Amino acid sequence: MSMRHSRLKACWGLLALAAAMPLPAQTILHKEKSLFEDIVVYESGGERCMKFGGVHALGRQSCQVPARPQQLLFDYTRMMMGALYLRPDPQRILIIGLGGGSLPMALARALPAARIDVVEIDPAVARVAERFFGFVPGPRMRVHVADGRAFVQDAARRGERYDIVMLDAFDETYIPRHLSTLEFVREVRTLLPAGGVLAANTFSSSGSYAAESATYAAVFGEFYNLRSANRVILATAGELPGLDTVSRQARALQPALAPMDIDPRQLLTKFTTARDWPADTPPIRD
Numbered sequence: 001m002s003m004r005h006s007r008l009k010a011c012w013g014l015l016a017l018a019a020a021m022p023l024p025a026q027t028i029l030h031k032e033k034s035l036f037e038d039i040v041v042y043e044s045g046g047e048r049c050m051k052f053g054g055v056h057a058l059g060r061q062s063c064q065v066p067a068r069p070q071q072l073l074f075d076y077t078r079m080m081m082g083a084l085y086l087r088p089d090p091q092r093i094l095i096i097g098l099g100g101g102s103l104p105m106a107l108a109r110a111l112p113a114a115r116i117d118v119v120e121i122d123p124a125v126a127r128v129a130e131r132f133f134g135f136v137p138g139p140r141m142r143v144h145v146a147d148g149r150a151f152v153q154d155a156a157r158r159g160e161r162y163d164i165v166m167l168d169a170f171d172e173t174y175i176p177r178h179l180s181t182l183e184f185v186r187e188v189r190t191l192l193p194a195g196g197v198l199a200a201n202t203f204s205s206s207g208s209y210a211a212e213s214a215t216y217a218a219v220f221g222e223f224y225n226l227r228s229a230n231r232v233i234l235a236t237a238g239e240l241p242g243l244d245t246v247s248r249q250a251r252a253l254q255p256a257l258a259p260m261d262i263d264p265r266q267l268l269t270k271f272t273t274a275r276d277w278p279a280d281t282p283p284i285r286d
Helices: 075-081 102-110 123-133 148-158 182-189 209-220 243-260 264-270
Strands: 027-033 038-044 047-052 062-064 092-096 115-119 141-144 164-167 197-203 224-227 230-236
Touching: 027 123, 038 123, 047 123, 062 102, 062 123, 075 102, 075 197, 075 230, 075 243, 075 264, 092 102, 092 148, 102 115, 102 243, 148 182, 182 197, 182 209, 197 209, 209 230, 224 264, 243 264
Parallel strands: 092 115, 092 164, 115 141, 164 197
Antiparallel strands: 027 038, 038 047, 047 062, 197 230, 224 230
């Protein structure tokens, strides 16, 4: 496995899609050069954000409003939470990629009895998430400093099972190839029990869009394809729940998810199973 492929990052938000804000508008709270990346934490316009690659870098890995830390600011995080519409009662959740911790903290608030494992290759990211974004690990929220694929392979050997697995891992350019392939998605599939859900964050504008779609379809068959600037794939181990079931479960979850700024009327409009890639597209392979 190459060094480039092992450089796992948590991409929270519009990595390489949203331009960095001008430096004069930012108050820099923290700068650090980790083993993998330059990490910057800044505040601007009432938001606190983390970015990789320096103050002038494109994109933001995580943002929160300190006065309302429960609010999910990025559209893609709300789409990822749509996994609960397919599996509303998960007991164990695995998240590959930490960033500022917005997604695991949202899940912990909504599901206080669930056990959540978070995998992050860069220990500096975990420290920054705790210091500046209120991320609190504990007995039910464990952080594992590891490469995402190595963790999945080890978990499979131990016979671990997760009701939901969320993939949100990026390096300095895009999703590392070893976390994009047919072989890896099959490995993740082995962690899911019947009815378990995989949620994967990608980009709608990616040049690999068709190949990514073909890869997930080869492993799971039909899946829900949610799109904005980011694209989130929601797939299940077994039959995909119909929209009637998804809508009913979304309504039941709304009291728990409303404080996070999740509106099921908006989110459900993004659920589609339409295939928008060429039928002969080959999957990505190791």
